[in-house]
Amino acid sequence: MRSRMWWGGTTAVVLGILLVAGCGNGNGGGGGASPAAGKPAAGTYPVTVTDCTGARTTFSEAPGKIVTSNASSLELLLRLGAGDKVIGTGFPPGKGSLPGELDAQAQKVKVLSESVIPKEKLLGSGADLYIDTFASMNMGGGMGDAPTEEEFKAAGIKRVYRKSTACAAQSERPVTDLSAVQADIVSLGEVTGTGTKAKELVDGMREKVDAVRTAVGRTPESERPTYFFFDYDAGTKQPTAVCNRQVANAVITLAGARNVFADCDGDYKQVGWEDVISRNPDWIQLGVRSRGSEAANDKAFGEAQKWLENNSATKGLKAVEEGRFLRIGSERTTIAGVENADTVEEIAKTLYPGEVG
Template identity: 65%
Template sequence: MCAMAVVVALAATACGGGGGTGTDAVAAGRGAAGFPVKVADCQGAETTFTSAPRKIVTSNGSALEMLLRLGVGDRVIGTGFPPGKGTLTGKLDAAAQKVPVLGKSVIAKEKLLGSGADLYIDTFSSMRNMGAAGSGPTEEEFKAAGIKHVPLASTACASMAKKPQTDLSGVEGDITRLGAVTGTPGRAREIVAGMRAKVAAVHRAVGKVPEGKKPRYFLFDFDAGTKQPMAVCGKQVANAVITQAGARNIFAGCDGDFRPVSWEDVVAKDPEWIQLGVRNRGDAAATEKAYDQAEAFLKSFPATKGLRAVRDGKFLRIGSQRTTIAGVGNADAVEQIARTIHPAAFKAGR
């Protein structure tokens, strides 16, 4: 047992726009075995791990993917919001499809508490648009069931952040914390380094684009419904993805993470690019059909068919999970968005 506990504080690292990722804090206290590890929740309450958990349940596919990339997928005994087939690539997808599904959406409280897990990784605790997520177990119920409860700070704590997310430090901090908790800090550092390298390459290409030249960008969450659009605000991780890609989120100024807005609000901001945010359907053809439906709606709906992006056909087909939920895919989304909206910057190897 190391003499000093690793303290991984969410408040200092989770949702800031330009601070550190928490990596340094983890490294500073690590002993030979890496334990004990203390992790703070969104309110600052600490949970101590004296050893790595052996039976983990994840609230959704993004948390599951993090564990698979950390090499501890064999410890995952169940998940909610399972990733659709083909959402992940290669061996990751095959491994994800083998994980028992405890809930096609939010895991029922009774099933979660009776799962036998010793750790629950929670992506949704403060995400108001997840509906049933707010009826999950209390901290007392988690404790009584012997389950330690760890949130992904960049999403679960986002609405409580003091400032917007404008970089991926919150996501990197989540990966670093999970690496510390699962006893895989070295692998976590490798994953974070890979994300940083990808984003750095984007910065080299588009970093000198003046703020006024960055296109206005709207993430249209088609699956949230078409009657009233759901905006991703400044504290949502999607704002960081959009910002890092060299675009301007048209709803960056609204407080919080998500907020229902009106189509009049969208029209007033007249986006130059629109991302068709569609969740993976588990079938390539079905997912593509959903993208087609989202595009067709914008082209036919009276309020949106005159938007600049719609008139010019400037749509991006990027899954909403890779943009609005924390994960390694956030860095991939940064690159894909940047290459689409700034093609000239990437020509000739730039």
Template identity: 55%
Template sequence: MRCRVLCGVLVTAAFLLSACAGGVSASAPQAPAGAGFPVELENCKGSAVTFDAPPSKIVTSNASSLEMLFWLGAQDRVLGTGFPPAEGTMPERFARDAAKIQVLGDKVIAKEKLLGSGADLYIDTFSNMGMMGGAAGVAPTEEEFAAVGIKHLFLQSTACPAQSGGPVVDLSAVEGDLKRLGAMTGTSPRAGELVAEMERKTGEVRDALAKVPQDQRPTYYFFDVGATPGQPVAACNQQVANAVITLAGARNVYGDCSGGFKPVGWEDVVARDPDWIQLGVRNRGDARANQAGFDEAVKFLKEFPATAGLKAVREDRFLRIPSERTTIASVRNADTVREIATTLYPDLVKAG
């Protein structure tokens, strides 16, 4: 992140204060609307976006940036979203208000609709990934955004990893996005609290597992249940899931695969024979429906000839953790790290 000097001082001070506080309060005091501005933030490709004041009409490309704005207490600035969160996907405290957000597109927002939305900011989770609307001619160009007065900001944790050239092994990019959105919306104190709490949770896991050699950590497959039973998918080393799995003390069986998600064959999954399998069920709206999804996934893995002999399947080493908490950049990624680590290392990491 690149902020002008005043913004940087405010963000740093807020982070240090929140670290001393030792927790995330339900409602943090927010910076006055004019404090810390102008703010200049880097985008994926090295360009910069400058904010002279907090945006007031934000459109989000999907639930990831939308949820972050809710955590920051800036949800009243949201004009609309694409890829709206499915029922049960958002944290319970935000669910009712999130359901009221205008849906501009069930998937990618159509170019014409986005440009005509009246937004002053579009937070883009996907476009720089060359997918989910990033194809030429589908997403607006920077010139088209500028012509209608919409600032265009990428969510760096999901839209930009490919530029780093290396695997994503921690949540620093997610935390960086929270700080960037906090600086841009004038909610830096809240962002500092959230980041401090995430770092506390992942730091406790890291310290608990410090003496476990890397080559003795269990192998782990994130099973995208949405692809069942046809095309299995690999969560590669630039997907947020790779960071979650690594921080939890496991080795992603597709950690050698560059990029985000990629289709693979069942024979390849079998060859990697994971010690543990996470049943990445996409939220179905309520606990009973989710449980049915987990049960269906187990049934498939046990009955499908290619997977029935996998070590994890034979030994019932399954983690029933919904997909969104692992694969979508979120404050809750840190909770997933702890939940996985508690399952894999019950004697070293305690729930809480």
């Protein structure tokens, strides 16, 4: 199977970041609860965050030197306007994989590792904050031991986790909205003193999702089209399904579709093609990771579609026979971030033409 590790996806037991002031529960409405209700927009300290075990980390001032575990956390900091504080990252974004000016900024960030940052390099980085997207730095692949909390403290590094990625797989209920993603954005905004920008980003996400929810709300749940995310880059021999604890499940649900593997508890699960065939989706998203250019991406989307059309096990699927494919990148669908809301909108416009503006 092709690895998902470029973006740091993981299924292990993990911790997550929560703003003590409160956040959405990851379920229910498209926008979720208003993040950081009652808190000032930016720059007020001390700020305290907790992980999913309740352990607290307090910041008396904005961190000055930040290391990110992977490209998704780096992207959020760039969007928040805190990119100048990032001194290094693991799992760097490929050239051209981030939109617009974000890509140019990201390419200037020092790469501490092409994968998980080695323990010694992380502890010796000079960072005062490490933003961790992962469940475990070990990742089950023998890529080095994670520093202990005592070692982080001795190095002067505080660590916070991304709730929307780190805790999702262990959530007690399916993820059906973007409140956890929005809580991450608000929390990182509070920690880095960019709360005003965080609110702007979250408000923009909520506006798009609420508009879609209103438009598709007239269609009963039982009549909504079924949807399969085809993770082409995870391999074709045995498909990898996105389950109901993955942010893609929320994206699909909010767009007015029904994830055909929404009954699968967890984030990802390998299934058989017979499982896909038995569910016979109305629509298939061609899940392809960015190749760095529009032309390269189009080529990859074409390859994924051709594989489905030519494979004896899949060419008879309803979506394949009717040509109901969506060419939307994997990262913006399966990686928790601002573009999740854009993907909700794009899917809904395809599935509900004329109804979603």
